[in-house]
Amino acid sequence: MTRPVYVHDLDGLDRHVRAIRAALPPRTELLYAVKANPEPDVLRTLAPVVDGFETASRGELRRLAKVLPGRAPAAYAGPGKTDGDLAAALAAGVARIHVESPAELRRLGALAAAAGVPARVLLRVNLPLEVAGASLVMGGRPSPFGMDPADAVECARRPPPGIExxxxxxxxxxxxxxxxxxxxxxxxxRWSVAEIGAHEVDVGGGMAVDYAQPAARFDWAGYGRALGDILDGHPGLRLRVEPGRSVTVYCGAYLTEVVDVKRSYGEWFAVVAGGTHHLRTPAAKGHAHPFTVHPRPDAAGPRTDGGPVTVVGQLCTPKDVLSRSADVGPIGVGDVLVFAMSGAYAWNISHRDFLLHEPPEFRTGDPHRLAAEWAARPVGS
Known part of the structure; x- marks a missing residue:
């Protein structure tokens, strides 16, 4: 039996990110948020296309330095930056440090002055905007992210020494x-230009990904037109966007094998190798993760009746659920399941040490071709 495996379709990723880049207007920089998927092959594939990388930890700085030596990150972000984090960002030559509070700005200024290098910053602002329809709101309310508008205005007007x-x-x-x-x-x-005279604005990421409709895509062309209209009204402005999930989610798949099938109080369960300690996305977002079945032709064990089934993993918790009530046809022992849309916030956010199971393998290529080859092997191989 093969261990669960992540498969990254790098050719598909390259096509997708080039389409995003083409949809964005001039004077718009495309950054990739490394937190979504920091796998080295993913970073190497994106490097020739994106304008830079947004990092949020010293670990991500080290990963970029190792995978893409000589390529300084475009941004360093995140709350709770220590002096060590800020010093590391300065040493790495980060183009823009996103500052979360007045106190952080003062500490950064002192470090920059001591090092004899300027700290070039963007002020992260928690603006009171209505974002009805968003799946996760991080602004417009009390939050650890960013500073109140009045504080940002004061910081922009009176930055400490060492700060640009x-x-x-x-x-x-x-x-x-x-x-x-x-x-x-x-x-x-509008706020940034009017209140602090900004000539650079990073409008973040957060582009929608619909796990219930795997074929759906964010309308990058429409978004690009909207950004173009903004830039037409501000000739001296540069924009940045920093998507993560919407760039890589479609390029990754998690493949695993069914090890048991059973009924419990009239409901079908398929137990797979691995689980949410490998693929935490469905538990984190509370959804039924989309998957397809590659049946094993020589399977002789029990099969579900083709109706609803709950797919679970090997962990000793009822929360280890990858998908519920999926109507995907019969599932039997030995079948290979391909969980699509596993290219972002998947292995890298999983509680991987719970029960100390073996980690998944990692490969590149076509996940469905690999799944078909896997399902064609004799049971137990």
Whole structure:
């Protein structure tokens, strides 16, 4: 039996990110948020296309330095930065440090002055915008993310020594469709230009990904037109966007084998090798993760009746659920399941040490071709 495996379709990723880049207007920089998927092959594939990488930890700085030596990150973000984090960002030559509070700005200024290098920053602002329809809201309410608008204005007007304020960063919500993302970007730019005279604005990411409709895609062309309209009204402005999930989610799949099938109080369960300690996305988002079945022709064990089934993993908790009530046809022992849309916030956010199971393998290529080859092997191989 093969261990569960993540398969990254790098050719598909390259096509997808090039289409995103082509949809964005001039004077718009495309950054990739490394937190979504920091796998080395993914970073190498994106490097020739994106304008830079957004990092949020010293670990991500080290990963970029190892995988892409000589390529300084475009941004360093996140709350709770220690002096060590800020010093590491300065040493790495990060183009823009996103500052979350006045106190962080003062500490960064002292470090920059001591090092004799300027700290070029964007002020992360928690603006009171309406984002109805978003799946996750991080702004417009009390939050650890960013500073209140009045504090940001004061920081921009009176930055401490060692600081160069270049503009504003605002990542206010996730799960935005293109019209809402465009409206949020326009509101952020209006405030940034009017209140602090910003000539650079990072409007964040948060582009919607619909796990219930795997074929759906964010309307990058429509979003690009909205950004173009914003830029037409501000000739000296540069925009940045920093998507993560919406860039890589479609390029990754998690493949695993069914090890048991059973009924419990009239309901079918399929138990697979692995589980949410490998693929935490469905538990984190509370959804039924989309999957397809590659049946094993020589399977002789029990099979579900083709109706609803709950797919679970090997952990000693009832929360180890990958998908519920999926109507995907009969499932039997030995079948290979391909969980699509596993290219972001998957292995890298999983509670991988719970029960100390073996980690998954990692490969590149076509996940369905690999699944078909796997299912064609004799049972137990």
């Amino acid at each position: 304020v270049h503009g504003v960063h605002a990542h206010l919500a996730s799960g935005l469709d293109a019209p809402l993302a465009g409206a949020v970007a326009a509101a952020v730019v």
